[in-house]
Structure formats: C-alpha cells, structure tokens
Amino acid sequence: MITDALEGRQxxxxxxxxxxxxxxxxxxxxxxxxxxxxxxxxxxxxxxxSDSLCPRFEDLAGIVKARLGQARSSVGTGPPPDDALSARLLIDVARQHLGWRPRTDIFSGIGRYADELAREKASPH
Structure with missing residues (x-):
C-alpha cells in the first residue's frame, strides 16, 4: 500500500x-x-x-491513507489466500520475563517505513 501510494497507484x-x-x-x-x-x-x-494491536486490513488502509494523503486502497472480502488463522498474540510473558515492551506501534511504524521508502525513492542511485 505504501509503495503504491508513493508511486501514484491504487x-x-x-x-x-x-x-x-x-x-x-x-x-x-x-x-x-x-x-x-x-x-x-x-x-x-x-x-x-507484537505491538499488541490487531488492526483489520481496512484499518491498515486507513492508517496508510492518514499518513500518505495520496494513498488509495480497496479491500475485498474473504480470507487472504493461504491464510493461517491464529489466535491474537499476547505479549505478557515477554513483558514479565524480559521486561520487554514494543516501542513502535503500527501507526508510527507505517510512518517510519513510508519515510524510509520515500527517501529511497528520492535519492539518486
């Protein structure tokens, strides 16, 4: 979605x-x-x-749209191909035994990734 937005595609x-x-x-x-x-x-x-959030595909499209105003996405119905259903990942054990907490949530991660891709696209190779 990010690459498509940066290249003007839906x-x-x-x-x-x-x-x-x-x-x-x-x-x-x-x-x-x-x-x-x-x-x-x-x-x-x-x-x-995990960042412990569990966004839907359409939520991801909205996050990308909020970060990159030019993003255009459509999400169809049904499960993703070759999808393996899994339970929500709980990170309590990592918190308890490692003192670990994620520092980057999906919102800021998409922003950071979009910035990196934009920099790569802008820099001459």
Missing amino acids: TRLEYGSGWTRQFVWVDDVSDAVCAALTARGVSGMAFNL
Whole structure:
C-alpha cells in the first residue's frame, strides 16, 4: 500500500475485509532478542512479540491513507489466500520475563517505513 501510494497507484486487495494482522517493528524484535540473551531463567521459553494491536486490513488502509494523503486502497472480502488463522498474540510473558515492551506501534511504524521508502525513492542511485 505504501509503495503504491508513493508511486501514484491504487492498491486493490481482492480479500481481507474484517481480517486482522499483528505487526512488530524489527528494532523491537532486536530489543527482545537482546533481553532474552541476558535474562535469567528463560532458557527454552517462547515469547510472542507484537505491538499488541490487531488492526483489520481496512484499518491498515486507513492508517496508510492518514499518513500518505495520496494513498488509495480497496479491500475485498474473504480470507487472504493461504491464510493461517491464529489466535491474537499476547505479549505478557515477554513483558514479565524480559521486561520487554514494543516501542513502535503500527501507526508510527507505517510512518517510519513510508519515510524510509520515500527517501529511497528520492535519492539518486
């Protein structure tokens, strides 16, 4: 959606209305890995990492539109192709055992990613 907006194209998803996804910023994953490497008593434990929000596909389109006014998106109905349903990721165990909290939510993550893509597009190669 971001790339399409930056290039003046409309994003057309033929699926996804009402379906949700969770996201995590790569720097937050790095923070969690570092915390796990230094934490005591966590050997063999698994941790869910997410910004803990669960936006629908159409919410994502709205976030991109709010960040990039030129974004145009349409989201169809039905599940995404090859979708694997999963329960919402709870990050309580990572908070409790690693002292980890995400620093970047989906709203600021989309903004940061859009800024990076715009910089790449603007810089001569």
